Amino acid sequence: MVKITYKAVVYRKIPDEYPLPGEHLVVESKELDENLNENELITRNLYFSLDPYLRNRMKPSKGFKADYTSRYEIGKTIDNYSVGEVIASKNPKYPVGAVVVGFLGLEEYTRVPANQSLKIIEGARESKLPLSYHVGALGMPGITAYGSLLDIGQPKAGETIYVSAASGAVGQLVGQIAKRLGLRVIGSAGSDEKVEFLLKDLKFDAAFNHKKGSILESLRAAAPEGIDIYYENVGGEALDAALEVLKHHGRIIVSGMITSYNSNAPYGYKNLINIVSKRLKIEGFISDDFSAETQTKFENDVSSWLLNRVIVFKEDVTVGLENAPEAFLGLYQGKNFGKAVVKIADL
Amino acid sequence: MVKITYKAVVYRKIPDEYPLPGEHLVVESKELDENLNENELITRNLYFSLDPYLRNRMKPSKGFKADYTSRYEIGKTIDNYSVGEVIASKNPKYPVGAVVVGFLGLEEYTRVPANQSLKIIEGARESKLPLSYHVGALGMPGITAYGSLLDIGQPKAGETIYVSAASGAVGQLVGQIAKRLGLRVIGSAGSDEKVEFLLKDLKFDAAFNHKKGSILESLRAAAPEGIDIYYENVGGEALDAALEVLKHHGRIIVSGMITSYNSNAPYGYKNLINIVSKRLKIEGFISDDFSAETQTKFENDVSSWLLNRVIVFKEDVTVGLENAPEAFLGLYQGKNFGKAVVKIADL
Incomplete structure (x- = not known):
């Protein structure tokens, strides 16, 4: 069996100040293990969201439960809200071909653990709105x-x-x-x-x-x-x-x-x-923190406002995984103009 | 007619840092004008409350409506929550002999304007709690x-x-x-x-x-x-x-x-x-900001807790108007031990 090799952005060092490409975040090659266990699946990743709060996940842990997101682990691929396509699945909830949004790695493929929840984007292939909006205006x-x-x-x-x-x-x-x-x-x-x-x-x-x-x-x-x-x-x-x-x-x-x-x-x-x-x-x-009611109202309101062009949503799309560390740094230097997102692949 | 001369603490200068006795707050002599107009009255002042927020009333005005208390005026007696006894009155709501709590000057006598509200302390002469509590635990x-x-x-x-x-x-x-x-x-x-x-x-x-x-x-x-x-x-x-x-x-x-x-x-x-x-x-x-309901509940609860000695209330009483400026300064140096109050006179 031929192993698939893919690229991933790995967290290598805790930054003192800015997170630097090649030093703190490094693009590396990995091998995909396709032997899935029960309820596991593999996504081919399309869009990765660059959000300012991610920098806090690179701070040294204070040992408190109080940190609202787990810190990134040295040597592991960083993860965040992403859009991906299921390409292999032993999880009946997420069949092959489904387009999903959820926490995936900043990498070309992610092996998703059995217990992780994702959300299927219904009608993803027919939508008039960009898929990337699911980690932006709709995310x-x-x-x-x-x-x-x-x-x-x-x-x-x-x-x-x-x-x-x-x-x-x-x-x-x-x-x-x-x-x-x-x-x-x-x-x-x-x-x-x-x-x-x-x-x-x-x-x-x-x-x-x-x-x-x-x-x-x-x-x-x-x-x-x-x-x-x-x-x-x-x-x-x-x-x-x-x-x-x-x-x-x-x-x-x-x-x-x-x-x-x-x-x-x-x-x-x-x-x-x-x-x-x-x-x-x-x-x-x-x-x-918001209630299910607010979440539903949000989805209905914002998607219809965007479809009817009542509001606009400006994105700053960086194309190519290898450019992601530079774009991540740019977020803290005010270089992005609009919602920062990395495009890893087309659907 | 003999004019009554009395002592008052007058605001003479805007402090840069601490409000100093004799420089920013000065004890001066004044003459009492006893010719009352309709609804005016005169109090003989008993207790004056020293509260940390008063320092903000000595800051230079920024010209905003946003200041929650009016600034003190240079040359005028400073005022704050006080307990006093009505000794002359053309206001039927506040007869001579009534003991009142409200905004009065840091002075021996205050001529209270016609439109000012005071609160009569019912049973003041029989109360088992110190009168000064009306500008403290009960105020x-x-x-x-x-x-x-x-x-x-x-x-x-x-x-x-x-x-x-x-x-x-x-x-x-x-x-x-x-x-x-x-x-x-x-x-x-x-x-x-x-x-x-x-x-x-x-x-x-x-x-x-x-x-x-x-x-x-x-x-x-x-x-x-x-x-x-x-x-x-x-x-x-x-x-x-x-x-x-x-x-x-x-x-x-x-x-x-x-x-x-x-x-x-x-x-x-x-x-x-x-x-x-x-x-x-x-x-x-x-x-x-608190509702009338909270205010009533507060008065009932705290007065009964104090009477039943369920809670205690420690006061730091400075005796004598002439010592008030020093006590006021002490408030910002942490010298008071308990609620700071100036005793001007006995009932």
């Missing part, structure tokens, strides 16, 4: 944006929301959903091109380049009356500015703090005291 | 502790709570109420004497001196399994340690951040990212 970033804005943010028409990293996977959805709900939407991003995208394509009411001048001044100019909700993706200067500009009873939805992921340096916050004086509410969550 | 610090612990903290028996500034006005009540609700209570305070008070008098389960060693290590040792609720009075190192030790779905009740009141220096937080990974909820409030 984890989608439910993150939709669930947290509605459940935690409690947005009301006429309110003002500020979204940081607003052209990113989650930010672009939050802003567009907030617009649909009648909010005034302000976004920030890291280049003039991204700012133009926010204003022209996503129809934000105001937007600014966070790399030009002070965020506090830009935010004040964009929201002279203050903001009601801050959608937090970055931390640091943006959070401190938002704390200053939030109105009484303002809410901060904490989706991520990308500025802290590659650095252990503390950020000097001046305005946390405003939590008291303005009676602010700050809440973190992860995408698994 | 703003009391509802602060009771309302926020119950409404925001959502405490459950068997959970663990950490209270900073635990021998202070709010902290000592929070800890004792939490004990009554079946929580494990950990407190920190700034001297060994205060720590002993927490353990022996208030029956906390664990307590430590935050000035000895690292707060994070002390807290970990006191709560090896982690904490469910952090009751925040101080900010800075204690908050960063709590963020590290909180369990998933932990809550932070933000009552104050006294370490930030006298300094504009930012504090370098390392652990805010835990808001996401642990799905924390952080909420600020002020004492006016």
